[in-house]
Amino acid sequence: MRRRRMIAGAGAALFGAPAVAAESTRIPAELPDGTREVVHFVNPSDKRRMLCLTDRPPNYATPVNVFTDAVTPNDRFYVRYHLTGVPMSVYDMDGWSLSITGDAVERPVQMRLSDLLDMPSNEVLAVCQSAGNRRGFVDPHVAGVQWTDGGMGCAVWRGPALRDVLKAAKVKPEALEVWLGGADKPAVEGTPLFRRSIPMEKALDGDTIVAIAMNNAPLPVWNGYPARLVVPGWVGTYWMKHLTRIEVTSIPLTNYWMETAYRVPAGMFPVERPFVSQATETTVPVTELVVNSLIADPLEGGEVDRSGFNIRGVAWDRGSGINRVEISLDGGHSWQDALLDRPLAPYAYRRFILATGAMRPGTYRLMCRATSRTGERQAERLKINPGGYHDNVPRAISVVAA
Ligand SMILES: Nc1nc2c(c(=O)[nH]1)N[C@H]1C(S)=C(S)[C@@H](COP(=O)(O)O)O[C@H]1N2
Ligand SMILES: [Mo]
Numbered sequence: 256m257r258r259r260r261m262i263a264g265a266g267a268a269l270f271g272a273p274a275v276a277a278e279s280t281r282i283p284a285e286l287p288d289g290t291r292e293v294v295h296f297v298n299p300s301d302k303r304r305m306l307c308l309t310d311r312p313p314n315y316a317t318p319v320n321v322f323t324d325a326v327t328p329n330d331r332f333y334v335r336y337h338l339t340g341v342p343m344s345v346y347d348m349d350g351w352s353l354s355i356t357g358d359a360v361e362r363p364v365q366m367r368l369s370d371l372l373d374m375p376s377n378e379v380l381a382v383c384q385s386a387g388n389r390r391g392f393v394d395p396h397v398a399g400v401q402w403t404d405g406g407m408g409c410a411v412w413r414g415p416a417l418r419d420v421l422k423a424a425k426v427k428p429e430a431l432e433v434w435l436g437g438a439d440k441p442a443v444e445g446t447p448l449f450r451r452s453i454p455m456e457k458a459l460d461g462d463t464i465v466a467i468a469m470n471n472a473p474l475p476v477w478n479g480y481p482a483r484l485v486v487p488g489w490v491g492t493y494w495m496k497h498l499t500r501i502e503v504t505s506i507p508l509t510n511y512w513m514e515t516a517y518r519v520p521a522g523m524f525p526v527e528r529p530f531v532s533q534a535t536e537t538t539v540p541v542t543e544l545v546v547n548s549l550i551a552d553p554l555e556g557g558e559v560d561r562s563g564f565n566i567r568g569v570a571w572d573r574g575s576g577i578n579r580v581e582i583s584l585d586g587g588h589s590w591q592d593a594l595l596d597r598p599l600a601p602y603a604y605r606r607f608i609l610a611t612g613a614m615r616p617g618t619y620r621l622m623c624r625a626t627s628r629t630g631e632r633q634a635e636r637l638k639i640n641p642g643g644y645h646d647n648v649p650r651a652i653s654v655v656a657a
Pocket of ligand 1: 333384477
């Protein structure tokens, strides 16, 4: 009893310690040629010190040191858009409403924000991660936004369950997919609207919510104000922001975003529940997150204390939970177990820490790799796919012990 309390106390102290790492001013060194020069820090609306990958549309990555915390603050949460016609402030969303129509509803309805506020709400602590997170490191180079490690974040999302929202429109038994649309628009005519769909099964999961709050505050404008879909365990592309349009249909959504983008070769990545209505013989949509982890402290190129230092970071997966995180100090030749913080929630980050002993002065190549409860471990070799999706290969960062 006593011993247990002591261990718990020690753990809390370790994991509860304020971030000692200084705010990073370093642009990730490993970016491909030509990319590094254009990345810079910006303070866009509602945000501070984000890595600017593109300005039009806004694509801002979270600096790695932010992931010493299990919850990502709203003003450091990444921003990802496909189209340039995005709301510039919450006032652009005045008069917002959400329509629920489609051939598989009996009674089309339109909801205002006050309707959502009046409904019972759920709270989910979940990681939102872009399928293309880390694409910037993929070698050979692939086209698309050159994300580093910061195309992800974990927040407390709150709002009514999508299934309760759909109930108002009376879903028919033949419902197959829920089609999603947001308020952002292409600047050039002819560019397809960004629309995605999810299968009925995921739509009716009680953890799939129409979030109207993020970390106990309204959503920042560029994270989807006033309402966005939260699809825990699935990549960010389904988490429709500024959600204005829902269609419940008996047929699969066909458009560029579903049929061409966001697809991977069939069978390449493990999936618990396949998105059957969008699968073809050769490719499937990228859906469930793969197991992954990241060292947030120390940072690439950093100097560490040779008398011993802490290696800290987070691990996550599709919701089965993290079972183990291993750390290598020698570029992957040998591994040792890190200490895991208590699990916060199935879809959340799980923090890890390893205290090194005294080390000889010199350069060390640090790596981490996570294993999930279902026994999946991060890939050893990159599974090459045209979109550069799902990169979960442990990557070494170099630090100098002095
Ligand atoms: N309306 C709208 N919703 C969107 C997108 C978009 O371009 N427009 N991008 C999606 C993608 S690909 C990702 S990764 C997440 C990113 O969410 P964030 O910008 O809040 O971090 O939003 C998703 N929802
Ligand atoms: Mo994404």
